[in-house]
Amino acid sequence: MNRRSAVTSRIVSSPYIVWAALFIIAPLFFVVYYSFTDSAGGFTLLNIQTLPKYLPTFLRSIWFGIVATIICLIIAFPLAYFISQKSEKAQRTFVLLVMLPMWMSFLIRTYSWMALLQDTGIINSFLGKIGIDPIHMINTGGAVILGMVYNFLPYMILPIYSVMAKLDYSMVEACQDLGGNGFNVIRLCIIPMSIPGVVSGITMVFVPSVSTFYISQKLGGGSFDLIGDVIERQFQQSYNYNLGAALSLVLMVLIVISMAIMNHFSEGEGEMVI
Amino acid sequence: MKKISAVLLALVFALLPLNCALAAGDADIEALRGTKLYVYNWGEYISDGEDDALDVNAEFEKRYGIKVIYDTYDNNEVMYSKLKSGGVSYDVVIPSDYMIERMIAEDMLEKIDYKNIPNFKYIPEKYRNLSFDPANEYSVPYTVSYVGLIYNTKMVKEAPVSWKALWDTDYENQILMFNNPRDAFAIAQSILGMDYNMESDVAWRAAAALLKEQKIVNPVYVNDEVFLKMESGEAALAPYYAGDYFLMKENNEDLAFVYPKEGVNYFVDAACILKGSKNKRAAELYINFLNEPDIALANAEYICYGSPNEAVYTNPDYELYQNEVLYPEEGAFKTQLFRNLSPESLALMSTLWDDVKNYIPAGNSYAALFFGGEDNIPGADAEKMTAETVKYAIYIGIFLLLVIAFLVFRFLRKRYRENV
Numbered sequence: 001m002n003r004r005s006a007v008t009s010r011i012v013s014s015p016y017i018v019w020a021a022l023f024i025i026a027p028l029f030f031v032v033y034y035s036f037t038d039s040a041g042g043f044t045l046l047n048i049q050t051l052p053k054y055l056p057t058f059l060r061s062i063w064f065g066i067v068a069t070i071i072c073l074i075i076a077f078p079l080a081y082f083i084s085q086k087s088e089k090a091q092r093t094f095v096l097l098v099m100l101p102m103w104m105s106f107l108i109r110t111y112s113w114m115a116l117l118q119d120t121g122i123i124n125s126f127l128g129k130i131g132i133d134p135i136h137m138i139n140t141g142g143a144v145i146l147g148m149v150y151n152f153l154p155y156m157i158l159p160i161y162s163v164m165a166k167l168d169y170s171m172v173e174a175c176q177d178l179g180g181n182g183f184n185v186i187r188l189c190i191i192p193m194s195i196p197g198v199v200s201g202i203t204m205v206f207v208p209s210v211s212t213f214y215i216s217q218k219l220g221g222g223s224f225d226l227i228g229d230v231i232e233r234q235f236q237q238s239y240n241y242n243l244g245a246a247l248s249l250v251l252m253v254l255i256v257i258s259m260a261i262m263n264h265f266s267e268g269e270g271e272m273v274i
Numbered sequence: 275m276k277k278i279s280a281v282l283l284a285l286v287f288a289l290l291p292l293n294c295a296l297a298a299g300d301a302d303i304e305a306l307r308g309t310k311l312y313v314y315n316w317g318e319y320i321s322d323g324e325d326d327a328l329d330v331n332a333e334f335e336k337r338y339g340i341k342v343i344y345d346t347y348d349n350n351e352v353m354y355s356k357l358k359s360g361g362v363s364y365d366v367v368i369p370s371d372y373m374i375e376r377m378i379a380e381d382m383l384e385k386i387d388y389k390n391i392p393n394f395k396y397i398p399e400k401y402r403n404l405s406f407d408p409a410n411e412y413s414v415p416y417t418v419s420y421v422g423l424i425y426n427t428k429m430v431k432e433a434p435v436s437w438k439a440l441w442d443t444d445y446e447n448q449i450l451m452f453n454n455p456r457d458a459f460a461i462a463q464s465i466l467g468m469d470y471n472m473e474s475d476v477a478w479r480a481a482a483a484l485l486k487e488q489k490i491v492n493p494v495y496v497n498d499e500v501f502l503k504m505e506s507g508e509a510a511l512a513p514y515y516a517g518d519y520f521l522m523k524e525n526n527e528d529l530a531f532v533y534p535k536e537g538v539n540y541f542v543d544a545a546c547i548l549k550g551s552k553n554k555r556a557a558e559l560y561i562n563f564l565n566e567p568d569i570a571l572a573n574a575e576y577i578c579y580g581s582p583n584e585a586v587y588t589n590p591d592y593e594l595y596q597n598e599v600l601y602p603e604e605g606a607f608k609t610q611l612f613r614n615l616s617p618e619s620l621a622l623m624s625t626l627w628d629d630v631k632n633y634i635p636a637g638n639s640y641a642a643l644f645f646g647g648e649d650n651i652p653g654a655d656a657e658k659m660t661a662e663t664v665k666y667a668i669y670i671g672i673f674l675l676l677v678i679a680f681l682v683f684r685f686l687r688k689r690y691r692e693n694v
Contacts, residue, residue, distance in 0.1 A: 004365070039617075050625075052627075053625075053628070053629075055663060056662060056663040056666070057632060059663055059666035059667055059670060060666055062666075062670055063666045063669050063670055064668065066669075066673055068604075102422055114499065114502065115502065115506075116504065118503070119508055119510050120506050120507050121506075121508075136447065138508075139447070139492070139494050184617045189293060195552075217453070217495075218499065220493025221492075221493075221494035221496075222494060222496065223489075223492065223493075223494070223495065223631075223633065225628075225632050229626060229631075233624070233627075233628070234624075235354050235355065236349075236351060236355060237349075237351045237455065238351070238455060238620070238621075238626065239351065239354060239358065240621070240624065256384075264681075267680075
């Protein structure tokens with residue numbers, strides 16, 4: 001019986017394993033292969049050697065990613081808490097509202113921000129009507145970060161909300177019974193318990209922010225090259241798959257490291273809660 | 275006008291089944307009925323039935339019974355990458371001059387049998403045997419046009435005559451620039467009086483230095499956003515392709531166009547057949563069809579680029595007949611064609627382009643870039659790149675330190691609590 005169920009599970013899972021091997025593992029090998037070869041296919045370290053040139057771009061991407069993630073967290077945490085306190089029907093409506101923008105293409109939404117933020121755009125012409133001097137917003141780093149926050153905010157709200165919605169409220173009550181005031185209840189009870197949601201939210205915002213390229217091109221006016229832009233250019237414009245792969249490899253390593261740190265965080269917190 | 279020509283065309287086509295049987299007549303064309311033809315062309319680069327215009331592909335299908343499968347790309351490099359990486363097979367492709375030269379060199383194109391393209395007679399001598407295809411064996415010109423400077427007459431003080439207007443600090447934040455290396459470098463090379471196709475490191479570096487200098491006006495690097503930004507009056511100056519100027523002008527009357535005195539890039543996009551085409555005869559039929567006077571006219575009026583087809587540009591009914599932007603007097607200004615560059619020069623160009631994109635000029639402080647304020651420090655001329663890098667490194671370092679400090683603090687507190 002046991003053996004049969006093992007066989008069944010193997011049969012059931014085999015399509016996914018084949019899929020993963022073909023479309024997840026194999027491409028990773030290609031990335032590594034391309035990083036260490038030249039266009040003729042011979043082994044070379046040249047791609048890796050040219051990488052330091054892109055250090056400013058890497059640092060800028062990481063910094064923008066960190067700022068966008070922190071802003072998302074600051075906005076999303078109270079919002080998720082607020083939603084989770086509502087009645088079930090209201091919760092459903094709010095979650096729907098959070099997801100609503102995601103029904104539209106991410107490219108179109110970013111493009112529309114361009115029309116909103118430009119010097120002759122909707123916001124500035126409104127400001128002009130009420131007598132305020134126009135503010136130069138488009139093509140600045142701030143606009144790029146705004147684009148990231150806007151596009152990736154739902155990925156922060158949803159995981160935090162889903163953890164908070166299932167919180168064990170007897171814990172909160174216990175905390176209150178022990179004399180905790182509102183602030184202490186949040187600090188000692190709600191924050192530690194919602195850490196798993198926060199961790200997955202941070203990963204889901206940080207990773208796409210660091211590797212994005214469309215947002216920086218449209219809202220940064222092409223002057224805020226992020227690492228995603230450079231990689232895209234290597235593949236599309238320069239036909240330099242090798243350098244593009246080397247850059248992607250570094251980006252992947254960076255992301256894996258930051259995810260490892262994040263996981264460590266959530267494990268520690270898990271113990272704390274228990 | 276468009277409507278009248280559409281009606282005329284409809285009449286012509288009503289009579290066509292009769293005379294096409296006479297003209298083509300061959301049994302081999304009949305045999306192609308029911309086959310498929312894969313066409314790969316630039317976006318918005320064929321009359322597609324919008325606004326009562328003629329739907330060229332549908333017309334071809336109707337006439338010959340060959341199904342056209344039509345895909346588009348936004349630039350030569352994307353098209354090249356896609357063909358090179360394999361997995362796609364097209365019959366007809368319409369690249370630009372220098373890319374055709376490269377594809378010929380890399381044996382990606384099939385020789386065309388000009389016997390099957392009688393309409394090649396409409397292509398005059400001046401558009402034949404061009405440098406990219408000297409014996410004219412591989413290509414049939416589809417459009418010819420120039421790069422020029424589009425400007426908003428309400429936003430510039432005086433009409434620009436030189437590419438240097440794009441370096442004018444009076445128009446800071448209002449200048450657009452090509453977001454692709456070849457076109458951007460060509461502008462710098464024009465100013466420096468250089469050949470666009472120079473195989474010299476020094477020359478490319480000099481052009482890159484000039485492009486870095488342009489950063490002082492904080493240019494916005496654009497592709498197709500140029501339409502939105504010029505039409506809405508967001509930007510004052512933009513270098514772009516002459517044909518697209520007409521599309522912008524339809525939405526903003528204040529726009530004007532000039533060919534800068536230093537010279538401009540002249541480009542030819544031509545139809546070619548790819549090696550390994552499974553339906554070569556149909557591909558030739560299609561290329562011939564594109565050069566039928568009425569089809570070429572419909573395309574020229576839809577795309578608004580110059581037509582190399584004599585039957586079109588000598589036709590007084592053509593909407594853009596003798597238009598001075600599209601068909602300027604020969605020799606009125608200096609023009610140069612792009613040629614295929616050596617792999618070394620191409621590699622150099624793309625790495626220099628990465629440098630240009632990442633360069634931060636002196637006098638534009640980090641805060642100014644970040645918040646868009648203006649605190650230019652005159653006289654400062656050190657590269658701010660390293661400064662910016664150090665700044666980001668410090669920020670990230672502080673952030674990481676905070677995270678580590680927090681982790682250590684938690685760990686110690688946990689230990690302390692366990693001991694108590």
